[in-house]
Amino acid sequence: MLPTSENPSGLLTAIRIQHSISSDNGSKAPINESSLNLFNQAWLNRLDDNPTVIRLLNNVPPIDEHTLCLLVLELFQKQPSLFAVPVVNHLNHPVGIVERNSFVETFIRPYAKELNAKKTIADFMNKTPVIVDKETSIDDIARIIVDAGMQHMVSGFIATDEGQYLGIANGHNLLTEITQRKQANLFKLAHFDQLTKLPNRVLFLDRLNMAIIQSERQQSQVGLLFIDLDKFKHFNDSMGHSFGDELLIAVSERLIECARESETVARLSGDEFTILLDNVKSQADLDVLCNRILDSMKQPLRVMGREVFITVSIGSAMCPSDDDKSAGLLVKADAAMYEAKRSGRNAYRHYVTGMNLYSYERMTLETDLRMALERNEFELYYQPQVLLSSGKVVGNEALIRWRHPLRGLLPPIHFIELIEESGLIVPIGKWVIEEACRQQVIWMRSGLEPMCMSVNISAMQFYQSDFCEMVKSIVIESGIQPEHLELELTESVCMHDVGSVLIPLQELHDFGVKLAIDDFGTGFSNLSYLNKFPIDRLKIDQSFIRHIESEPVNIEIVRAIVALGRSMSLELVAEGVETDNEMDLAESCGCEFVQGYRFSKPLPADQLELWLSDFSKKNS
Ligand code: C2E
Ligand code: MG
Numbered sequence: 001m002l003p004t005s006e007n008p009s010g011l012l013t014a015i016r017i018q019h020s021i022s023s024d025n026g027s028k029a030p031i032n033e034s035s036l037n038l039f040n041q042a043w044l045n046r047l048d049d050n051p052t053v054i055r056l057l058n059n060v061p062p063i064d065e066h067t068l069c070l071l072v073l074e075l076f077q078k079q080p081s082l083f084a085v086p087v088v089n090h091l092n093h094p095v096g097i098v099e100r101n102s103f104v105e106t107f108i109r110p111y112a113k114e115l116n117a118k119k120t121i122a123d124f125m126n127k128t129p130v131i132v133d134k135e136t137s138i139d140d141i142a143r144i145i146v147d148a149g150m151q152h153m154v155s156g157f158i159a160t161d162e163g164q165y166l167g168i169a170n171g172h173n174l175l176t177e178i179t180q181r182k183q184a185n186l187f188k189l190a191h192f193d194q195l196t197k198l199p200n201r202v203l204f205l206d207r208l209n210m211a212i213i214q215s216e217r218q219q220s221q222v223g224l225l226f227i228d229l230d231k232f233k234h235f236n237d238s239m240g241h242s243f244g245d246e247l248l249i250a251v252s253e254r255l256i257e258c259a260r261e262s263e264t265v266a267r268l269s270g271d272e273f274t275i276l277l278d279n280v281k282s283q284a285d286l287d288v289l290c291n292r293i294l295d296s297m298k299q300p301l302r303v304m305g306r307e308v309f310i311t312v313s314i315g316s317a318m319c320p321s322d323d324d325k326s327a328g329l330l331v332k333a334d335a336a337m338y339e340a341k342r343s344g345r346n347a348y349r350h351y352v353t354g355m356n357l358y359s360y361e362r363m364t365l366e367t368d369l370r371m372a373l374e375r376n377e378f379e380l381y382y383q384p385q386v387l388l389s390s391g392k393v394v395g396n397e398a399l400i401r402w403r404h405p406l407r408g409l410l411p412p413i414h415f416i417e418l419i420e421e422s423g424l425i426v427p428i429g430k431w432v433i434e435e436a437c438r439q440q441v442i443w444m445r446s447g448l449e450p451m452c453m454s455v456n457i458s459a460m461q462f463y464q465s466d467f468c469e470m471v472k473s474i475v476i477e478s479g480i481q482p483e484h485l486e487l488e489l490t491e492s493v494c495m496h497d498v499g500s501v502l503i504p505l506q507e508l509h510d511f512g513v514k515l516a517i518d519d520f521g522t523g524f525s526n527l528s529y530l531n532k533f534p535i536d537r538l539k540i541d542q543s544f545i546r547h548i549e550s551e552p553v554n555i556e557i558v559r560a561i562v563a564l565g566r567s568m569s570l571e572l573v574a575e576g577v578e579t580d581n582e583m584d585l586a587e588s589c590g591c592e593f594v595q596g597y598r599f600s601k602p603l604p605a606d607q608l609e610l611w612l613s614d615f616s617k618k619n620s
């Protein structure tokens, strides 16, 4: 290349940028603030992949730097869509670019053709083209366009592969690409859940509507699964929201594994997921998927380095048999899910006519719940716990009931999650402790043999800063012996960061109150946390005890829990013992205490007194 006045050294002064502007070695063009602002959003909205210029390259054959202008003019005239021509030297390295419009314009002037036609293109080309490596990201190129006052929109970008000319990209195309990606990203924001990346409610409803329309045409059926995590709230409250978020991601991945590619898995809100199946032949198709999901949840999920077990409750409904509108279908699948929860969770149910439509019920329940405490609508029922070696009742668990003015007596499955979600668990939970202590003192004063009173504590209650003080003052005011009060906590409470849990637990323990882990075995598979805390008893979850005789693996699990408990000198309670067989097996596995329908269902205080005297007569 010959030295010119613009390029005295004869060296190419093109901007060469590497793979990424931010990682280059200082040769990048300065970027002013307004250009940054303009494209900031584009960078922020960067999609996972970061497209490079290579995919926008036009295969424009380059011309040699000695080519005559006349030939270049002819080239442009023959190819109206050619926006620029790259110029290369004898090594095939790009040395300039000829931009169509400005080049052609120079020849419009009188005599220009005659004067210039025989000159070489080197005199007319732009000698400072933007040359980029083929891997340069489109975002980076956008910065150059803006920085150069859009100049490179016109002339374009030359891309090289190790210095060799590779192709030329139009600046317009590059910006269009960015705009489209921004739009795609906006679409993503509006239609996909940011956390799990699953379709959100909007997109899901859209797909559901489409599927319904299609099914009408094809006379086929659409299936809808409504999936809700069991006790998600416990995890969220006790382990913190980041843990809850990671758990939701892990669940969403599990659901995707269970579903076929043609089935849409979506996250509706919170811990609610849906799956849309089109072309369903019968309910059996839905059964298959429901079973697959329930089975898959038996495997632990890995969340923040821990193994976690969580179950789901699933409701399903079909279009058109259950409803032919998307909103109706959702409400019905939701109602069926609620039935699955009522049946004890970790189950699925299909919608059948007459099921309570949960959303409506839930709404009114929430309103009613706010008044229930003032109106004294809560009651405690008590379920005895028996020490197998002596055959005596050694304790009772207080279980809340709500005597709803219209719906009658409701067990906690109908309202406990609502209470927790609404924060009402704090005052209602306090009432439970007060009432249970009051009852315990009455029983002790009436001369009944010493028993312990167990009270369930929600994670949210436990994390109240004044929880310990509250318990202590109730104990003192009621006159209950601290060792006659046992607090049942869930496993997830103990998994919270050790420091914040240990202090209140230790304080309560030092005060004399007993501590138990409820529903043990359903939360985390990593049990090493146990010996960090001053716990007295483990209550083995009823799902391991129920049908223990027909599920040999349960025996193994119970034995393992017993061995673990014993190694830490913990007492072991088998929950949900319904039959003699279950009782015998629980005993043979090493459980010392049992609780369950085998002895008694939870009863109101006065009925329990009758039952107790009956029971002690039979056993004396
Ligand atoms: P939980 O603490 O594990 O209580 C045992 C549940 O199993 C009780 O259900 C009891 O009625 C039931 N059950 C006991 N033996 C058997 C049996 O042999 N077979 C069967 N099928 N079920 C049996 P309930 O009363 O409906 O309570 C359910 C859950 O609600 C409790 O589980 C506890 O987690 C929660 N809960 C109850 N009362 C309170 C409360 O006052 N505060 C809080 N935070 N939670 C409560
Ligand atoms: Mg309990």
Ligand code: MG
Residues within 6 Å of the ligand: 518, 519, 539, 541, 542, 575
């Ligand atoms: Mg339990």
